[in-house]
Amino acid sequence: MTKQLDEQSPADMDLAGKTVQELLLLVADDDYGLKSASLEILLGMGIERIYPVLEMGVRNDAHADIRNSSMELLVRFGSEALPYLILLLKDSNEEVRNFAAVMLGDIGNRQSVGALIKSLGDKDPNVSHSAAEALGKIGDRSALFPLIELLKGDFWVQYSAIAAISAMRDYRAVPHLLQLLDNELLAAPVIDALGEIADPRALYPLGKILPQAEIMMAGQIAKAIMKIYRNVTESLTFKNSLAEYQQPEHLRNVIDQEGIQKLHLLLESKKEPEIITAAVMLLGWLKDITALPLFFRILENGAFIETVEAAIFSIGKGVTQTLSVAVAEENDNSRIVALRSLRHFGALDHNTYLAPLLASTNESLQLEALEASMIAPDSSLLPIILQLFKTSSAEIRYKAAELLGRYPFSLLDEFLKSLVYCEERESRKLGAYLLCHVKEDGYCRLLDSLIHDVDPEVRKTALQAVGIQQIELAVTLISKALADPDISVRESAVVAVAEFGTPMLVDEILQLLGRNGDSLDYAVVKALGKMKAVTAGDSLLKYLEADDLSRRVEYVLIETLGKISAKPASELICSRYLTHSDADLRRLAVETLGRLGDGNSIQAVEAALNDPHWSVRVAALHVLGDLGGVKELPLLLQAISDPDVMVKKHAIMILGDLRNIAAIPALIQQLTDNEMSKYAFTALLKFGRSVLPWLHRQMIKNYPVEIRIRLIDLIGKIGDSKSVAPLIELLDDPSSGIRLAAIDSAAFCFDSMLLKKLASLKSYDTDQEVKERADLALRTFTMEKYN
DSSP: OOOTTTTSOGGGOOGGGOOHHHHHHHHHOGGGSOHHHHHHHHHHHOHHHHHHHHHHHHTOTTOHHHHHHHHHHHHHHGGGGHHHHHHHTTOSOHHHHHHHHHHHHHHTOGGGHHHHHHHTTOSSHHHHHHHHHHHHHHOOGGGHHHHHHHTTSOHHHHHHHHHHHHHHTOGGGHHHHHTTTTOTTTHHHHHHHHHHHTOGGGHHHHHHHTTTSOHHHHHHHHHHHHHHHHHHHHHTTTOGGGGGGOTTHHHHHHSOHHHHHHHHHHHHHTOOHHHHHHHHHHHHHTTOGGGHHHHHHHTTSGGGHHHHHHHHHHHOGGGHHHHHHHTTSSOHHHHHHHHHHHHHHTOOOHHHHHHHHHTOSOHHHHHHHHHHHTSSOOGGGHHHHHHHHHHSOHHHHHHHHHHHTTSOHHHHHHHHHHHHTOSSHHHHHHHHHHHTTOOOGGGHHHHHHHHTOSSHHHHHHHHHHHHHHTOGGGHHHHHHHTTOSSHHHHHHHHHHHHHTOSOOSHHHHHTTTTTSOHHHHHHHHHHHHHTTOGGGHHHHHHHHTOSOOOHHHHHHHHHHHHHTTOGGGHHHIIIIITTOSOHHHHHHHHHHHHHHOOHHHHHHHHHGGGOSSHHHHHHHHHHHHHHOOTTHHHHHHHHTTOSSHHHHHHHHHHHHHHTOGGGHHHHHHGGGOTTTHHHHHHHHHTTGGGGHHHHHHHTTSSOOHHHHHHHHHHHHHHOOGGGHHHHHHHTTOSOHHHHHHHHHHHTTSOOTHHHHHHHHHHHHOSOHHHHHHHHHHHHHHTTOOOO
């Protein structure tokens, strides 16, 4: 189709005179390079003014460009477009309803969840499908059970529901997904969803179907099992009962010998990288030594180096004999992994392995051989290492210098002299560079020569050596270098002083301030902060009061005054920077005042909670959180009501870090907030087992069912045996939702008190889902394979 704007070039166009439709065409055509400018104009018009045109665009089947641009613009309007799009969800045209659901998913605002849930029952399966996808993107927990209901529908909506549930990662869906594992059409997306949710209850069902699965599905199963075990490992911080899932003991109960053979087949089949990675990791966790030849075969692809290495580390020292053979293989990747693994296990034979590897043309292999040589430097390798230092790339040179620093100085003395006293500048620079790594009090004579070298680059490198080695005998040399005629050398001398980390030559360094340009000023101030030069406070404050500072120097001055706790700076920072037009400087001012910590500074920090920029308010919250006293708690609690999402999030997470029990009621209330629920949950989780008695009391109170369920989830996540008795009492709760949540949490507490009650629920509960969940919990508890 010929475009309406083809006759004009971008340079000829006056966008201000274009109609909405013409601007929409420009949004659709990147070739004109006017998309961003056109979008800006359209957004500036406001949705109320141009919505009629956008709606016609969405309905325009004859012009795809107009329709796509209209949809893109509606999504750009974000929450402003919600009322219009929610109305379109009820349109008589099924295609319009479908587009509306897609756009609501792209916007991702939780206010559309209710309308999208209703659209799950749309008579058109495409609309239902798009509504499910949108709910998956938004991730609101309230959509879970409506999505689960779709699992009873036809394939098209089942598939979209599974994808949405997978995106939500809500463990409550696991029992429903497990029932679909034997569905030939849905097994693949179900397996993927179980991997994303990463609930341990899926392990046995997945392990059971692994041996019989065709190769592609076996790869999906392997990925899912790996994800679940990784999630369990991460959860051990909070949940002591998950120690039952530590590999390899538990994994051997999940994957039998036939399953192991299927994992071998996956490695031989050269499937997608994620599948190969999963198979390698699982075989490593299973400590399957017989898989090593397969591991080395796949190392033809260097992308698997770290994965294979991690698996070998998991298998343990029993593989050292095989590794010793692999060092001599032709494949350099195999040699790298074998060498690194032997080093990890402390089983290196230097004389046998390292000399030929150091002489390799593969830099990665050379680097690994140099790293291996660090363990016990061998004098027979010294000529090779010296040659590498002189002639190789910067990366090899750095590693070689690091290794040479471990040899006795007497073995390097002549080599160093040949470099330091050489006529070629590059050789002298190499000598200075090597002195950054070789430490010997007697080599100050060499440094003296280099610091007085005619070439500034050599002098700078020598000063770097002094700083890195922190040679006190060379401080006088640094002092002289502070007056070097080359400004870059003076800067290097300042940096070298700072490396000592203790105040020295402070007066000499201060004399450089304001006389040598912005770059040196920055280095001076930075160095004084790094040295914690408290005596420099007055001079730095006086310098900050100047009006002609660059922003870079001004910024580092404020930062440094905080580092050295220059309390006299509080007044200037409060008066000049807390009201500065630059939000970054206001934020830095708050952080600096927090470091100063006097009464005036803290009072100013509290006032910053009303700053117009969210990042400044967040900085103030972190300062108050670090103080963590009784006075600060009300201010942090108040910040939960801040209109900005980021401020609310940080307030909640800081309260979790403080673990003050007085904050728990406010955090519980946030469990019903669509935006803040996950942060409140994480914050409460940080309280750990110490808060369990309190949670046990709260979960039986007259809160809305959703809050009680979240509290029960939290108790299950902590997973302490002390929670078993309180959770058993909830198994008689009149709400089936509460009983289901209690079953899920209790199942991971691993206490025999549960068996009788779960068996009773399985047989006699009035709710079919509760019966099925009790049965699943029993099988989880007893570590049996599922049917």
